[in-house]
Each structure stands twice: as C-alpha cells, then as structure tokens.
Amino acid sequence: MKLTGAQALIKSLEMQGVDVMFGLPGGAILPVYDPIIDSPIRHVLVRHEQGAGHMAEGYAHATGRPGVAMVTSGPAATNIVTPLADAYMDSVPIVVITGQVATGSIGTDAFQEADITGITMSVTKHNWLITDANDIPDVVAEAFYVATTGRPGPVLIDFPKDVANAQMDWYWPSSVDLPGYKPNPRGHSKMIAAAVKMIFEASRPVFYVGGGVLNARASDVLAELVELTGIPVVTTLMARGAFPDDHPLCLGMPGMHGNYTAVTALQQSDLLIALGSRFDDRVTGKLDGFAPHAKVVHVDIDPAELGKLRRPDVPIVGDCRSVIEDIVRAIKADPDAYQHRADITDWVATLKSWQEKYPLKYEQPSLSGVLKPQYVIEKLRDAAPSDTIVVSGVGQHQMWASQYWKFNYPYTWINSGGLGTMGFAIPAAIGAKVGKPDRTVWAIDGDGCFQMTAQELVTASIEQIPIKVALLNNSYLGMVRQWQEMFYGERYSEVYLSPDLPDYVKWSEAMGCASFRVENAEEVGPAIEKANEINDRPVVIEFRTDSSEKVFPMVPAGVSNDNIILGPEGLM
C-alpha cells in the first residue's frame, strides 16, 4: 500500500493506539493536518503551542499513556520547548511532532526554520529528524518505545514538509532496533538481599517515595511493603497520592515546604529507602546536612541517579514495581529474620507525637474577615469526590494545595515539580480531563500563573472539556513576594499584580466559562457547591485571598533541614 509521508505518520500514531492529540497547524506541518480529517484520532486545537505540550503532559500524568502534541516549525516548535523541558525534569512520557522546512532547505535559514532537534537535545530523552518517508513507521515506533520505557520522558520527531509529501510503502515494524537502548527493569538479587538486611536492622527507617513509584505504577505493591514492615512513608511533591495520606504511616510531604514530621523524620532516620526519588535540592536542603545519620538504599530505573547527589549504601537499578515486589518476596521468604527484625515502635511513636505537636496550621480569622488560601483548599477538598484530580500551577498556591489536599489515590495530583513552570495548571488540567473525562478535575491556580496560559480556557470551552479552576488571587507573584518579605527586608520589587486588573470573572466569561468571585470565607462553600453543579462548561472561581499569607513550614534555600521555620513566629 502506497501512502504519503503525512498519511503514514497519522497511521503510525493510530497503530500506537493514540486516541487524542493536542496541536495547532501551520505551513510546514500542513500536509499532516489533511489526513487528520479522516482519522479517528481526536485533535484538540489549542490557542498556544505551550498549551499543547502541557495538555499532553496532563493527559500522560492522568492516564499513564503517552501524550501527543503536534505543531508546526519555527516559532511553534520553540513555543513547545518549555513543556519538553518540564516533561524531561518530571519524567513524563510525551511525544511531540514538529513540522520542519523541506530537507533541501534545512540549514539555509528558510522561512520558519528552527533547528529544533539541536535546540531540544538537552530537554528530550531523544529526538529524531526524519529525512526519508520510508523511516516514518520505524521512527514513530522507536519514539513511543523510548518515551514510555525505562525512565519515561519526552521525545520529539521533526518532520520536514517534503517527507510528508513523499510516497512510501506502508509497513508496521514488529519490533524496534535500538542497540544502545536496553532498559533493565529487574533489580539485582544480591542488592535486593542487602536492602532487606538493612531494612531489618534499621531502627529509624523511612520510605522516601518519589515520582518513580507512580511511573512504575507501583502504589499497590508499595502499600503491601509498608503493611509488611510498618515503616513510615514520606511522599515527595511528585509522589503525592502514591501512598494514601489517610494511612497512619503516611507522614506527607518532605522538603522546603514539607511538614515538620516528614522533614525531621528524614533528618533523623538511620535508613532512607529511596524509591524512585532523586535527592532533589528542594527535598534535601543543604545536601551535606541532609539525613546525616542515615544509610541509603536507593532504587531507581535510571542508573545515573544512583550516586549523582548522595552515595547509596545499596544501589538498586530497576523499575520500582519490580524491585518492591522482589523485596516483598525476599522478606516473606525469610520469616525467621522477619521475626527478629529491629523494633521500630519507639520511632513510629516519636513520629506520631511530632505529628500531634507540629501539625500544619493556619488561622481563618472570621467568616467575614480576610480569606485564607488554605481555608479555600480545605473547603474545595471537602466538597470534592475522593478521586478528584487536582492540578496546580507554580507558587504558593501549589504548596498549599499539596499540603492541604488529602491525596488518597495515585494519579490524582498533577503539578510541575522539577522545572516549576508557571502556567502549567490550566492546560495540564485540560489534558487530564480529556484523558479522564469521568473524573472531576480541579485546577488550583495563582493569579500570576493564570495570566500565562488562561487562553486555553477558550480551548476548553469550545472542545467541551469542563474543568474547574480555583483561582487564588492574592494580587501578587506570591511566592516571590514571600522571599522578598523574608530574605530581602520586605523590599518588594516587581511582584505586585493588582487584584482587579484583569477582571478575572469577565475574562473567564468572555472565554465561555461560568465564573464568580468570592471575597470572604462565608461565600466559599456556596460558590464551590455552585461550581460543582456545573458540568457543561469550564468554571472559574476567583477567590480573593490574603496577600500577606506565607507558606510554612519553610526551610530557607541552602540551609540544613534542621533549621526548619514552622510559622511566622519563627521569623525572628
């Protein structure tokens, strides 16, 4: 069967089981937009290419399947660099297809030419420039394989216009041939045994759980391991929901804005069992002051993470699911050692006492007084179905959402962790809702973030993707304001946004959303109720919140986690 390159590309995507793609056409990608008309693949037309990339990420986070975005060459391709970098940092499998000028024009500074494979080399797991239409099925199969296996990540296929117009003989490869890429999911049995021995010997162990557990779809086996060992768990910003917050052994989030118990449990532990986590500086604080007495078992599918920042005593290269299963099996195989394992009841009791003594706290003064953002999040949470997907932007609102929501299911928390991309929430929420149309999706966004990608609400309205947005309008680039208040002597520089400009309600209505404004605590409950009843359109609630509220606890950057500041009273 003869196909054009464009037809072969779309057919290859169909062969991969792609059901939706996010994109926006233009000159170089024009030939590929023609066969889309006849394809069962749904195409969601975005209003900015950055939106397409974040939608693909949101879709991938929510479903576990790779997200696909397609854009044209030049400025469109550069517009999608930020989502690629975001997906690279957070190990999100997305496949981005960019149009390119015809092969004969490459290198001549042709109209809308950008060297996108060169530009994205350091923010993709791999990228391809297709120069022969006969390579299309092979490259597409390779791209999906690379994006979704091993440590997942973004890939990019650059697709010149003449390749799209060329003829090729259709085939579909039965396997991919990548001699330099052989991810190894199985942990080494000697290392597994060494890890089990350490787990049995430790008297202050903690599971330090990262996003790799979610990528490995290992929440259920993690729960089994926790039940078996009774060892407490912290879930990093990327792993919220990987272990249920309601479980008595869940300590919640560690790190710069983690709660006292989670932060201090890591600090004082004698064994960190790091599962798919990467010792990020936002978790460790000053690295050489981090968990100074702890031995480390480090499990990661990416060998380069082992020893990159902290040298593990037991390094295990492997997929978290496979390794956790092996650890569980090894523990069960040795009932005698299990019987005689170190007693950790004192440790667990100590942690319990810290949780009681140092809970997260804020004060909502009175129902008519100034509105606290944490109060809004608690109210949203209490009125939402338990499997609601929460998507956030980047800033104070993100930290409050992570702290105050209760995540009891995996894949219910989606945010930009590693890159910290403002504007992530709305497009990622749209992608999540497209992937999980039956679930409630709340985007918790800041006023600064909202202004970066709000135009995608037009996409949501027209495509009938009814997400809900809780806009925490504190009139500031709040997180930056907090640093200026705390570390720059309250000298506020370029952080004030205005509460009224833009008029968020009018703007949202203009974009086809239902929208209302909430100015005090009294109105919060009814507004949320109203929003929860609207399911035929996107909804935006603008909450006017206290500008001066800060995120606590906080470990200032570059400082040891021992110096955690619990609240404003700690700022002396």
Next chain:
Amino acid sequence: MSISYIPGNGSSSDPSASLGVMHHHVLSVLVENRAGVLARIAQLFSRRGYNIFSLAVAPTDDSRFSRITIVVDVDSAPLEQITKQLHKLINVIKISELDPAESVECELLVATVNADISARGHVMELVALFDGKIIDVGIDKLTVLATGEPNKIDDFSELLSSFGIVELQRTGRVALAKLERQSNKLKNTTGRAG
C-alpha cells in the same frame, strides 16, 4: 639500522605527566554512526559542566558504528556520572574506560617549523630520531609528522619548539586496551540507561 627515541623516566606509565593535569581518563565510546551523535555527546559534556581534553572520532570496521575516544580530566566520582549520562544517550552502544597503564595510546602530530639552511640538518636529525617523516619542504621551512604515544609526541613537540614552530596540529589520542597478556585490562561500564 635505526636509532629511535623511547620516552624515558618511566613517564609512560604516568600519563598525568604528559598532560600536566591531575587526573585524566580515556573513554572509548562505541556509538551508532548517525547524524548528530557527536553533537549529542559534546552537548552532554558542556551541559553537565565537564571538560573534554581531547577527542577523536572515526568509523570502525563495521560501518554502522563509530568509535569516539575522549580524554577527560576529572575526578573519579564525576567520571562515573559522565559515563552513566553518556549511557543514557540512545545512540551510545558501549563505553569502556581505558586505564592508561593498561592500554595502548597513540597520537599524531604535524608541525611546520622554521628550518633554514643552517637548521635544516638538525630538524631532519630530530625527525629521524623520533621515527617521523618530512611531509613538505619549503624554502626555509619544513612540515614534519610523527606518531606514537602521547609522551613521545609531547617530547617531540617540545624539542621542535627550539627551532620555532610556525604551526602545529595534534589529533588527540586514540586508544585500545592492551591484549590478553595481562588480566583485568579493560574496565567495562555495562550499566544501561533507563
């Protein structure tokens, strides 16, 4: 009969002497012979903040693959990170770290030196002593070539400089592990990227 120069002072087992740096490591990297592979490798080094001391690339006997010999000067901990990051590149097939004491290394030098009538004989003697060749002759200059282990090339280049070097070019080293006489000759990094 030929009398040729062999680098002395046991310096051949002390590669750092020839580089004048504390640590150097030779990575022999087998890669797929595809467009852009060198760019990926060079970009990875700069992005992770590592210095390439020298680099040589050529196809192998199997045209699907090329071998890149990279000399890096780093401590061993970053070296482990470099090899692991290199492994993550999809086009990288295999990385061997060659211990300088357990490998044969070779480099090529070409240089144009001042060699008027009075100096010409001395230059030719030096070239002969180093098993070199004269590959171009001008009125008052010679272009010479020598190959061999890097220490020898260092010495040759230093001695040439007394005549006045007009231009000099070195290839950077290529290396292979020594053959089976010794055990433990080749340290293979087999970790696979995920």
